[in-house]
Amino acid sequence: MMGYYMDLALRSLRHNKVLTALMVLAIAVGIGASMTTLTVMHLLSGNPLPGKSDSIFYAQIDANPPLSPSHHNEPPDMLDYQSAVDLWSAHKADRQTLVVESPVKIAAQDVQQPPSMGMLLSPTADFFTMFNVPFQYGGPWSADDDTHRSRVAVISADLNDKLYGGANSVGRVLRLHDADVRIVGVLKPWRPTPQFYYVVGGRFSHGQTADYYAKPQDVFTPFFTSLQINDGNFEQFNCWEAPKVAGHLVGAGCVWIGLWVELGSAAKVASYRNFLADYAAQQKAAGRIGYADNTRLRNLMDWLAFNQVVPSDVRLQTWLALSFLLICLCNTVGLLLVKFLRRGGEIGIRRALGASRKQIFMQCLFEAGAIGVLGGTCGWLLTLLGLQWVRAQPVAYADLAHMDLVMFGSTFLLAVLVSLLAGTLPALHASRIAPALQLKTL
Amino acid sequence: MQIGPILTALRRHRVATFLIALEIALACAVLCNACFLIVNRIESMRITSGVDEKALAYIAVDGYAPEHAGDLNARMVAGLSALPGVKAAGVLNTVPFSPRQFINGVTTDPAGQHYDHIANMYNGDAASLRMLGVRLLAGRMPTQDDYRPIENNFEPKESMVLVTRSLADALWSREDPLGKEFWCVGFHFRVIGIIDHLAIPQPEGRGAGTEEFSVFVPVKPENQLAGTYVIQAAPQDLPRVFREAVLAIPRIAPEVVFDHEDSGLVSDLRERYFRSDRSMIGILSGVILALMLVTALGIVGLASFWVQQRRRQIGIRRAIGATRADILRYFQTENFLIVTLGILIGVLLAYALNIVLMKVYEVTHLPVAYLLASAMVLWALGQLAVLGPALRAAAVPPVVATRSA
Numbered sequence: 001m002m003g004y005y006m007d008l009a010l011r012s013l014r015h016n017k018v019l020t021a022l023m024v025l026a027i028a029v030g031i032g033a034s035m036t037t038l039t040v041m042h043l044l045s046g047n048p049l050p051g052k053s054d055s056i057f058y059a060q061i062d063a064n065p066p067l068s069p070s071h072h073n074e075p076p077d078m079l080d081y082q083s084a085v086d087l088w089s090a091h092k093a094d095r096q097t098l099v100v101e102s103p104v105k106i107a108a109q110d111v112q113q114p115p116s117m118g119m120l121l122s123p124t125a126d127f128f129t130m131f132n133v134p135f136q137y138g139g140p141w142s143a144d145d146d147t148h149r150s151r152v153a154v155i156s157a158d159l160n161d162k163l164y165g166g167a168n169s170v171g172r173v174l175r176l177h178d179a180d181v182r183i184v185g186v187l188k189p190w191r192p193t194p195q196f197y198y199v200v201g202g203r204f205s206h207g208q209t210a211d212y213y214a215k216p217q218d219v220f221t222p223f224f225t226s227l228q229i230n231d232g233n234f235e236q237f238n239c240w241e242a243p244k245v246a247g248h249l250v251g252a253g254c255v256w257i258g259l260w261v262e263l264g265s266a267a268k269v270a271s272y273r274n275f276l277a278d279y280a281a282q283q284k285a286a287g288r289i290g291y292a293d294n295t296r297l298r299n300l301m302d303w304l305a306f307n308q309v310v311p312s313d314v315r316l317q318t319w320l321a322l323s324f325l326l327i328c329l330c331n332t333v334g335l336l337l338v339k340f341l342r343r344g345g346e347i348g349i350r351r352a353l354g355a356s357r358k359q360i361f362m363q364c365l366f367e368a369g370a371i372g373v374l375g376g377t378c379g380w381l382l383t384l385l386g387l388q389w390v391r392a393q394p395v396a397y398a399d400l401a402h403m404d405l406v407m408f409g410s411t412f413l414l415a416v417l418v419s420l421l422a423g424t425l426p427a428l429h430a431s432r433i434a435p436a437l438q439l440k441t442l
Numbered sequence: 443m444q445i446g447p448i449l450t451a452l453r454r455h456r457v458a459t460f461l462i463a464l465e466i467a468l469a470c471a472v473l474c475n476a477c478f479l480i481v482n483r484i485e486s487m488r489i490t491s492g493v494d495e496k497a498l499a500y501i502a503v504d505g506y507a508p509e510h511a512g513d514l515n516a517r518m519v520a521g522l523s524a525l526p527g528v529k530a531a532g533v534l535n536t537v538p539f540s541p542r543q544f545i546n547g548v549t550t551d552p553a554g555q556h557y558d559h560i561a562n563m564y565n566g567d568a569a570s571l572r573m574l575g576v577r578l579l580a581g582r583m584p585t586q587d588d589y590r591p592i593e594n595n596f597e598p599k600e601s602m603v604l605v606t607r608s609l610a611d612a613l614w615s616r617e618d619p620l621g622k623e624f625w626c627v628g629f630h631f632r633v634i635g636i637i638d639h640l641a642i643p644q645p646e647g648r649g650a651g652t653e654e655f656s657v658f659v660p661v662k663p664e665n666q667l668a669g670t671y672v673i674q675a676a677p678q679d680l681p682r683v684f685r686e687a688v689l690a691i692p693r694i695a696p697e698v699v700f701d702h703e704d705s706g707l708v709s710d711l712r713e714r715y716f717r718s719d720r721s722m723i724g725i726l727s728g729v730i731l732a733l734m735l736v737t738a739l740g741i742v743g744l745a746s747f748w749v750q751q752r753r754r755q756i757g758i759r760r761a762i763g764a765t766r767a768d769i770l771r772y773f774q775t776e777n778f779l780i781v782t783l784g785i786l787i788g789v790l791l792a793y794a795l796n797i798v799l800m801k802v803y804e805v806t807h808l809p810v811a812y813l814l815a816s817a818m819v820l821w822a823l824g825q826l827a828v829l830g831p832a833l834r835a836a837a838v839p840p841v842v843a844t845r846s847a
Binding site for chain 1: 457458461462464465468469471472476479504505507508547549555556557593594595596597627628629646647648649666699701714717718721722725726729732733736737739740743744746747750751802803804
């Protein structure tokens with residue numbers, strides 16, 4: 001029966017090639033546009049730390065002094081030096097890391113290349129285990145390296161390729177600013193999407209958040225080591241008083257450090273919340289901060305949502321593509337209706353020869369489904385073309401645009417779903433054709 | 443032309459009529475809003491920077507020792523000025539469309555408990571202000587004494603500044619801003635001049651109305667402001683002069699790393715800054731074209747079917763005296779009625795979509811003009827699409843009436 005229905009559908013499609021082409025084209029273009037934007041959406045709004053994101057939290061207290069003009073209902077996105085170091089050294093979480101980023105001058109001693117500027121991330125040892133950072137050579141530094149301010153570094157795969165041609169560079173010496181550091185680890189190519197551990201200020205960015213999808217930093221050195229070697233190059237997130245020396249923010253009235261904690265159970269989360277509140281209350285009592293009840297502990301996905309990481313242009317494109325698909329759907333419904341009703345005579349004969357309404361309905365749906373499969377195939381090709389175009393765009397996430405298996409499957413699923421949806425109404429109409437009336441007109 | 447018979451005929455094809463009207467309604471809603479977004483983007487791209495873009499280039503370098511910043515400035519300014527074609531060189535922290543911005547909350551309240559607005563502070567020496575070429579509306583330009591040393595790497599403790607008309611209006615509404623004061627983290631600023639335009643470096647980054655919230659603070663750079671320079675040249679020489687300047691930097695200051703990404707002709711920086719807007723305009727235009735095409739094809743398909751279905755009736759009408767023009771007009775009127783129905787639904791949809799966009803994006807109310815223009819376009823599109831099938835209908839000979847089908 002299925003084979004026969006398929007045969008009927010293909011015959012009918014071949015019968016009026018122009019109309020068929022029009023419908024396939026409409027579905028293909030609608031699917032191509034929608035899937036391109038949905039693929040980008042899917043990539044940009046995904047979970048960067050699947051399976052673990054629920055136990056990763058971003059800790060915030062409001063470090064503003066009393067009567068600070070920077071005070072809002074939400075605490076600042078980052079911490080001042082004292083709060084950050086106090087909270088970190090309490091070690092109340094399973095794992096914890098500070099994060100701060102700064103531009104740094106990088107030179108490799110034994111390599112014939114001029115110095116270049118790169119980004120330095122200054123976390124603490126737990127960073128690499130907390131965030132499942134993959135290593136190619138060597139490994140992370142130890143907790144002792146944090147406290148002893150060891151001159152050690154982990155470098156990205158990109159920097160390793162650029163300086164050492166991808167060879168094992170563990171043990172070699174890198175010059176950062178004016179200090180020598182020993183490389184202890186080289187990362188595998190690592191492209192967290194977004195660069196979740198350093199997402200701040202989303203609510204002030206007016207939807208222009210494409211830079212959250214930039215590649216990870218080039219060099220990683222222990223937090224306290226970085227304060228020594230790259231002093232003078234740190235940038236504040238916000239200040240309530242101008243720092244005495246530019247780029248030297250230790251002890252300044254500025255927020256500039258992030259704190260991530262890993263908490264393995266709900267009880268630990270609750271007790272960490274209390275710990276934050278207690279710390280803030282104690283600091284307020286000491287007169288150092290002005291707003292004790294303004295603490296937050298958001299998990300990773302909530303923090304990303306709070307910062308609205310998906311750029312507003314990407315969301316706009318998705319809505320645009322989906323409404324275009326809706327128009328294409330309307331169009332296909334209309335054309336299918338025309339097509340089926342035009343074959344009223346033929347359907348009448350089939351009914352007269354004993355085909356049930358249900359059978360006519362199924363025959364029509366088969367035809368619609370066939371259009372969906374054809375449209376889906378063309379749509380998939382158009383999606384590949386669309387993603388090619390996205391990769392050519394000057395945005396930080398351009399290199400990420402590719403189709404994974406999920407989106408490949410979704411393309412065909414969506415195409416067939418759309419065409420069946422488009423086919424239902426016309427098929428219903430066709431199945432209601434009365435045999436006698438049509439036979440008379442033949 | 444009698445509308446009655448057309449309506450009767452349409453009533454017999456309710457589903458198809460409604461579908462095509464719905465398609466037109468959706469097209470209308472998307473068309474209005476997409477055009478509106480395009481126009482908004484074009485407007486924000488046409489922002490007046492207030493500076494002499496064609497004659498200016500921005501040069502940013504990093505990696506120097508902060509304690510030798512003053513020495514670097516002296517070498518850079520002297521070295522750049524000496525290059526053939528360079529008219530002048532100066533120290534300036536940033537220029538419009540540069541990725542480097544210096545935004546600060548400012549307040550007119552000496553106690554400073556709330557920030558009134560967020561403004562960008564341009565810090566530059568006398569040469570840089572001359573090069574920028576900002577236009578003074580009222581007050582005076584800074585004199586020699588107004589260029590003061592920076593403290594805490596931020597600003598002079600007491601600055602005599604120029605503010606834009608737009609920021610002055612925001613801070614003091616319609617009061618005369620000359621001589622007015624404002625504060626930022628304990629630093630004091632007094633307004634000596636009003637300039638007509640000076641865009642902030644990232645004019646789309648801080649919301650509507652804040653594109654020109656700029657302050658020019660005259661400073662003596664000394665050891666506290668370094669690494670960023672502007673050079674001026676005749677517009678036709680500038681690209682060459684800039685290339686030569688980039689090549690000369692390793693000779694002038696061997697210790698620095700030139701920042702390719704942030705430096706450039708100001709006109710190129712503008713081009714780079716608005717690149718994403720241009721690609722968005724491209725996407726929106728593409729969608730508009732595609733949806734018009736799809737809609738037109740839908741109309742052609744349906745109209746052809748109706749013409750074919752009604753051949754006999756057309757023949758009868760022709761046989762009893764209707765002219766070809768009558769038949770043509772029948773299908774044209776029918777199309778006009780359907781498109782009108784679509785537009786009526788479309789207007790509601792367009793406003794609904796606009797309200798959603800207003801919530802999520804920074805767009806204003808959809809002006810009525812867009813609805814009228816979209817309606818015109820859709821009417822024209824409908825008439826164009828129906829013309830082929832209608833002409834075919836008009837060509838049906840009266841003799842068809844005598845045939846059985």
